[in-house]
Amino acid sequence: MRRRDFLYLLGSATAGVTLGSLGLGRVLPPSASPVPAGSGDFAIPSEREVVSICGGCAAGCSVRLRIVDDRLVGIRGNPLCPVGNGGVCARGISEIEAFYDPDRLLGPVVREGDRGSGRWKRISWEEGLSRVASALSKIVREGGGERIGAVFSSGKGSTSAIFERFLGAMGSPHLYHVTHLRDEAALPFAAHAFGETRPYGYDLRHADLVLSFNTPLLEGWLSPVYVAHAFGRGRRRKGGRLAFLHLSSRLSPTAMRADRWIRCAPGGEPLVALGIASAMLREKLVDREALQGIQGLDPWIDAQGVRHPGLRTRLIAENTPHEVARKTGVSETEILALARRFAAARAPVAIGEQTAGSAGIPGLGAVHLLNALRGRIGAPGGVFVAQEAPVEELPGKGGGKRLDAPPATPLAGTPIWRALEGVAAQGGNVPFDLLFLEDGAALGDLTKRDGAAGLLGKIPLIVSFATSLDRSAEFADIILPATTRFEEDCDVEVAAAGAFTAVAAAHRALGPLLDGRPIAETALALGKRLSLLPPGFPKDAGEAVEHRLGGLFRSNRGMPYGTPFRRAWTAEMERAGWRMPEAQDERSFVARVFEAGGWVDPSTPGWRPSPHRPFRLAVAGMKEGEDPLHPETTAPPVPVGVNLLLVPVPVGAFAGRGTPNRPSLLEIAAPHVHGAYRVWAEFHPQDATRLGIEEGAAVTLSNGKAQIVASARITAGIRPGTVAVPFAPTAGGEGRFAAKWGPGAEALFPPPAGPFGGFRIARPVTVTISARREA
Ligand code: SF4
DSSP states (O other): OOHHHHHHHHHHHHHHHHHHHTTGGGTSOTTOOSSOOOOSSOOOOOEEEEEEEOOSSTTOOEEEEEEETTEEEEEEEOTTOTTTTTOOOHHHHTHHHHHTOTTBOSSOEEEOSSTTSOOEEEOOHHHHHHHHHHHHHHHHHTTOGGGEEEEEOSOSBHHHHHHHHHHHHTTOOOEEEOOOTTHHHHHHHIIIIIOOOSOOEEOGGGOSEEEEESOOTTSSOSSHHHHHHHHHHHHHOTTSOOEEEEEESBOOHHHHTSSEEEEOOTTOHHHHHHHHHHHHHHTTOSOHHHHHTEETSSOEEOTTSOEEOOSHHHHHHHSOHHHHHHHHSOOHHHHHHHHHHHHHOSSEEEEOHHHHHHTHHHHHHHHHHHHHHTTOBTSTTSEEOOOOOOOOOOSSOOOOOOTTSSOSSTTOOSHHHHHHHHHHHTTOOOSOSEEEEOOSTTTTTGGGSTTHHHHHTTSSEEEEOOSBSOGGGGTOSEEOOBOOGGGSOEEEEOOSOSSSEEEEEEOOOSOOSSSOBOHHHHHHHHHHHTTOSOTTOOSSHHHHHHHHHHHHHHTTOOEESOOHHHHHHHHHHHHTTOOOOSOSSHHHHHHHHHHHTEEEETTOOSOOOOTTOSEEOOOTTOOTTOOTTOOOOOOOOOOOTTEEEEEEEOOGGGOSTTGGGOHHHHHTSBGGGTBOSSOEEEEOHHHHHHHTOOTTOEEEEEOSSOEEEEEEEEOTTBOTTEEEEEOOTTTTTOSTTTGGGOOOGGGGSOOOSSTTOOOOOSSOEEEEEEEEEOO
């Protein structure tokens, strides 16, 4: 038996005792096994392979499930899928563990006792639906339909489309998508700088230079399989190999794959971007035409007629390579070399969501200023926003004023959470009487933040669709557990993965394993009870998916997923004005899309006109600290005694729902430093010697805010004077296998500005190595 299997079984046994004592054995499977037992006889098993959609992240990769005797035993990529290209990432493979997760809820439950007490009672679907339907009916009867909201953490598709219509019929426009915490800064940034409300992405396949500002490009970032495939293809490209330069304070798996890893002071990456921009302007290494489109660089007049001096002069004067080198530890020569290399490349792109995202709009503004100066916004190989897929709208109405339009401040975080925060700050009531939560993924980190619990706690009724008792369960009153994507008819509008528009589609492949139901079916059942659905509304999720796919047929664009050659050929022909439909009627077209796993428009242009195209650098009324020329940064500290500077390390494998409960992901947390199954702390050999720390020793890190224990890893991959610690995957004890990790780096950071204030990890904190003992 391997270590992983042993710990898995050990975890199951231990958790069984704990959960049993909490009375949770009544709502969770009592003795679930990670791999289902055999059928017990010697009959030859039936085996089939079925197309489905991976639910591991918002990328929407089409996958093929290997099913033996109705049991899921394997997941591989669909070779026709333009996102995954036949690949599947570790998180995708671990969807088997999620499917057979021993902590999946058996069926609907209702809270007993106070919120957060963890006491639940099994109820029937009939009772669960009745309770929710009567609460909705009362709210609507009293004219409060607008006080019903929903937050979804998976991508857009038929499920959210049905839910939007369901809410719309009650008079509510409040369906919000929070697919990833990256969106906390990236979405408002896009609205501010690009005039876009959709997530932006990168055309990595056509770039020839990627300049990364501490972005975990190869560690589960954005659309992991697409990124890995595009990166691999670029590196093998003959006559124009993709160059990859990476700035960070720590050697990560991504940094190890770079052509050049440039060490930088923790949090200083956005400042280096400004130094490069300053050098490019000074040496006139910019795209002249693109300069015309940058609002805020040169003197300008705003809508109120106020004249602004523009930021060019300050940028050149204050962020000289010399000054930036002094603050970040990246040499002046290096900054100049980066500026010249970025300027000389044919199709360079700068990426920086990790550190810059935590620094908010100023950090992202600094990185994307480089793209703007080189005319890389909307250019092949640059930054783009994929157009919306032409799916057929469902009957009914939506619309109404949403909380997130426009973002409350230039530095807004995730719009819905920030909007709630704004309401609270103004002393207003929480604007919901009933909130639906799709699951706890997007809520996981937020709920630990000071004040968030109090704010959500004011909502009288929270209905969760969680599949297990995750973070959203702390606030939920009723849980109507959802099924997994493998157990439902579904379609997913592919998130910003590549420079094309795509929709993955699949019929139900399995189950349902337990007594869960697709969210779409739950919404339809509630809609029918309340007589809300308009005439002609799809009867079930399958009909809704087919209805939406019909729009793709009528758009007279794109094709069902096909081979790379077929996609390239279709794109060429469509660009030349020719059309080669693969099906003559809608019915056979929809059948082809299901069979292939989805639809793609390979000839979609990567950008669309925006109100302030292409880039708005500054807006009138920005406050101090929101200036794009002043991202937060900290000079490298001189280690004093037992103090070091803490570098937080996000672990890409855990950036999704339910990931802490997947032993295979715990095992690969940080293979390059043997980080697995517990919080670790990386020390430079000089510091380890100075502080008397040995490899594997348990060390205590503390500051005025918290104290954590971690296992020491000694590596030359971080700067002397710093210590790197992961965010614990537990996000508050979620998952039986990771529960013993305890808190990670996040515990040592000061609280965010408000309940939903977003990550503020760009400014590293000092910690004291105050205790050491053998592990
Ligand atoms: S990238 Fe996302 S959707 Fe694709 S296989 Fe990995 S987890 Fe699944």
